[in-house]
Amino acid sequence: MATFHFSGPTFYYNDQPTRIISGAIHYFRIVPEYWRDRLLKLKACGCNTVETYVAWNLHEPQKGEFCFEGMADIVRFIELAGELGLHVMVRPSPYICAEWEFGGMPSWLLADPGMRLRCYHPPFLEHVDAYYDVLLPKLKPLLCTNGGPIIAMQIENEYGSYGNDKRYLNHLKESMTSRGMDVLLFTSDGAEDSMLQGGMVPGALATVNFGSRTKEAFDKLREYQPDAPVMCMEYWDEWFDHWSDEHHTRSAGDAAHVLDEILSENGSVNFYMFHGGTNFGFYNGANAHTVDGYEPTITSYDYDAPLNEAGEPTEKYFAIREVISKYVELGPCELPAPIPKRAYGRLELKELAPLSAQLDAISTPIHSAYPETMEMLGQDYGFIHYNTFITGPRPKDEFVIQNLRDRAQVFLNGKLAATLDRRDSETKLEFDVPSEGLQVSILVENMGRINYGPFMREYKGITEGVRFGRQFLSEWTTYMLPLTDLTGLKFEDFGALSEQSEPSFYRGTLTVVEPCDTFLSFDGWTKGVVFINGYNLGRYWNLGPQKTMYVPGPLLKQGANEIIILELHGTSDAAVTFLDQPDLG
Structure with a gap:
């Protein structure tokens, strides 16, 4: 005692x-x-x-x-x-x-x-x-x-x-x-x-x-x-x-x-x-x-x-x-041995799995009259995918995600129409609807809940609704994507890298003789999340300041290590590089 x-x-x-x-x-x-x-x-x-x-x-x-x-x-x-x-x-x-x-x-x-x-x-x-x-x-x-x-x-x-x-x-x-x-x-x-x-x-x-x-x-x-x-x-x-x-x-x-x-x-x-x-x-x-x-x-x-x-x-x-040492008597500075670091070099990710084709494999559809928030569906973190259909014809009008939390990629008939971000009130999305109608898909990313101040009580996903002009849109199919289990993904080999048309998973295998600390460089990539042996390492974004991601050695294992990357926008080179030094910007 x-x-x-x-x-x-x-x-x-x-x-x-x-x-x-x-x-x-x-x-x-x-x-x-x-x-x-x-x-x-x-x-x-x-x-x-x-x-x-x-x-x-x-x-x-x-x-x-x-x-x-x-x-x-x-x-x-x-x-x-x-x-x-x-x-x-x-x-x-x-x-x-x-x-x-x-x-x-x-x-x-x-x-x-x-x-x-x-x-x-x-x-x-x-x-x-x-x-x-x-x-x-x-x-x-x-x-x-x-x-x-x-x-x-x-x-x-x-x-x-x-x-x-x-x-x-x-x-x-x-x-x-x-x-x-x-x-x-x-x-x-x-x-x-x-x-x-x-x-x-x-x-x-x-x-x-x-x-x-x-x-x-x-x-x-x-x-x-x-x-x-x-x-x-x-x-x-x-x-x-x-x-x-x-x-x-x-x-x-x-x-x-x-x-x-x-x-x-x-x-x-x-x-x-x-x-x-x-x-x-x-x-x-x-x-x-x-x-x-x-x-x-x-x-x-x-x-x-x-x-x-x-x-x-x-x-x-x-x-x-x-x-x-001016206030406390200290002996010699006895530090543990430095933890070894390795530059494992370049790794090509030669397998691809487009997100839209994986939704039923990694999530279960939820049908609702209006889009629900993550919290109301019992989802904590990650992404959420909403889908609906707009009948046509309709003249050009503004498409509005009311109180978006936090960042959305909007696809019309499978093609990216706009990326909307709560931090950017200037970006607007307007389009007309053809007589055959339009399929609308929205991938929303929860970028992190507020941790300080008077605005902490916020919901993630689509928190109010989606409008085309003045009209709120109904009849939604939603997929929760916390990305806690990626075992259901179905990858295929791809040849020469073409322009990425939708968020996609990339996969490669890093072979390691001795697991050591390393730093993952994302030169050429845009924005996404990286998983190592199923562990969510975190987000990367070419906005910086962070240029590399720290990979602690214990997350690796001797032999084959699975690297999966969810890239939201596209990469100029489907490869990453493992360095022995970080770049924090």
Whole structure:
């Protein structure tokens, strides 16, 4: 058993004065085989603590169906940290932000049209409590009060940036304490009056999040909490990237300078991020600071962190270690052996499977009067395909997908007519309908649910309806395409590459003698998703900034490895290249 508490401006672990020097590492963004490597590098940098969010949508992907295996084995991650001598801070909020799909909340919440999020709404709280009934008993043996490494847990996350429902926050606190979470509880918010007023909870330590202006932030925190330690729970050592952005970077010197400011103020700190990792699959989130300002996050969560996406120490790593050594006695920097990387070279993908011919093999048709959203059909992520028929003749008019979420390719009699994107209000589609009518197919991509701010409660797919002119169109056939099982695809060999006329799957086989980390280059490709041995590696897009995709060695196997790519628009060369270095743009 151990205790972690504070008295005045000082933290104590077993009555010994302690300063928390922590780094954020999300178990759900790293293959489990590399957890130990990343944690050892965290410790070698001088950190005594690791912090992680807990992603609800990863652990309860469907209501009442729980997963705590593989990458979702949070118990093993925490146990491993403890075995390495690290403390652990856990942030098990129903909401985590984290640039993660829907801020970590499961999309099935939205199947209830009356659902209210992050407030004292009994149906929402019932779901949270049912989740806590499963999650928190797994964490209880890992608390420091029970001999484990967990020293503190968070109540909600940056709640003051969203709301001020104290009844809700106190319910979460009570939900945790009544289930035996008897360690230090804390909140984290921006260092502004409204945020601290909205997010603080009586009996919980308040902390603040910032990337600069240390004294100003800590002074504001002391105004609200004068007799407690000051801690930056999220020291933003850099930032994340959206598609079509430039890759964000921050100089090692500047990051180290602000860290020095934090520690010189007798502050504790948690690097956000210490190691970012990867938004595998469809788990990337999105931001929207206005109704029309949708910005999806890229697959890489490199974050320009001290450890890069592939877990390698950067210049920033050594700069912050040097600062930490001014405040903590550190020995030699003993790092694990570098993880080998290989450039497997060029791989041609010689098999093709057009999507339209695969729909019945990988999905089941659903018939409805009007197009339904993903959430109402029970689909979480991926794509959804809608099909209807417009009778003719009709004169030229505008074709409108009302409240599209998020990006649609529209086909008329099988030919691409337009690509519509919620981020581009300028693109319009107009056509006339011949006397024999028109078959209309729409492939909609969920580009990631909003993870932060006031516009999170959104549905994906076609959320209002489809109009030709003023008339809403009815009688739809829909195929859900989460792409969780591609075994039904029927590929055929193709000869010379011709212009791609519709979204298509490409397949090739990479033969590997020694599985190692590698980086997949998509020069010549446009936009799509890549699968390796059935594992969804994530999205690529020639908009950048991401030019390559990180492939952890454990996703490969000795011998034949199946590579499948869903390309939405077309490629100038049906081949990819495996490199030994990334290109983040």
